[in-house]
Amino acid sequence: xxxxxxxxxxxxxxxxxxxxxxxxxxxxxxxxxxxxxxxxxxxxxxxxxxxxxxxxxxxxxxxxxxxxxxxxxxxxxxxxxxxxxxxxxxxxxxxxxxxxxxxxxxxxxxxxxxxxxx
Amino acid sequence: xxxxxxxxxxxxxxxxxxxxxxxxxxxxxxxxxxxxxxxxxxxxxxxxxxxxxxxxxxxxxxxxxxxxxxxxxxxxxxxxxxxxxxxxxxxxxxxxxxxxxxxxxxxxxxx
Numbered sequence: 001x002x003x004x005x006x007x008x009x010x011x012x013x014x015x016x017x018x019x020x021x022x023x024x025x026x027x028x029x030x031x032x033x034x035x036x037x038x039x040x041x042x043x044x045x046x047x048x049x050x051x052x053x054x055x056x057x058x059x060x061x062x063x064x065x066x067x068x069x070x071x072x073x074x075x076x077x078x079x080x081x082x083x084x085x086x087x088x089x090x091x092x093x094x095x096x097x098x099x100x101x102x103x104x105x106x107x108x109x110x111x112x113x114x115x116x117x118x
Numbered sequence: 119x120x121x122x123x124x125x126x127x128x129x130x131x132x133x134x135x136x137x138x139x140x141x142x143x144x145x146x147x148x149x150x151x152x153x154x155x156x157x158x159x160x161x162x163x164x165x166x167x168x169x170x171x172x173x174x175x176x177x178x179x180x181x182x183x184x185x186x187x188x189x190x191x192x193x194x195x196x197x198x199x200x201x202x203x204x205x206x207x208x209x210x211x212x213x214x215x216x217x218x219x220x221x222x223x224x225x226x227x228x229x
Contacts, residue, residue: 045222104154108163
């Protein structure tokens with residue numbers, strides 16, 4: 001069973017850079033599949049942030065493209081998200097997930113709540 | 119605003135059949151990209167419920183089914199049970215945006 005676990009700060013201040021890591025267990029990210037980040041503001045729907053294939057360039061949601069960087073570290077079997085210049089609108093539960101070739105997210109992390117507040 | 123449009127809420131009595139719609143456009147569902155559905159209980163991560171428009175992962179009851187036509191897709195739940203009360207999200211790929219897109223989610227209430 002593939003397992004994903006997000007980690008990162010729970011509370012941030014406006015203008016800071018959000019950094020999250022997703023550790024993957026029971027599957028080597030270098031073996032294939034895309035890996036993605038999705039977020040969910042409180043009481044709202046899901047929003048795709050971006051995805052990465054271990055050996056290819058990541059691709060991002062156009063609405064976040066100017067602030068987002070996703071990278072993969074195959075030696076640690078994890079991938080990461082950086083989001084610059086956060087505001088209160090970035091307050092959300094952030095999920096990492098595995099994305100297969102049909103476009104479905106088949107395995108998800110438990111999610112981590114990030115709150116942006118001054 | 120979500121790229122895919124879902125009703126905010128639906129409800130039904132135990133045993134009944136309910137459907138949840140997911141309306142897209144010619145750049146996602148209408149372009150032939152698969153629709154996937156997720157079930158989410160409060161405080162937990164979404165779980166894949168239907169993939170590839172109408173397939174079920176192992177362990178998902180056949181009370182859940184998916185279909186699509188044109189620029190829309192639907193999730194049907196028959197024999198509604200109290201344990202089905204959850205949020206349901208549709209997802210596809212959008213060629214214009216170059217990535218995955220989700221609906222706004224639908225809250226199912228079992229009366």
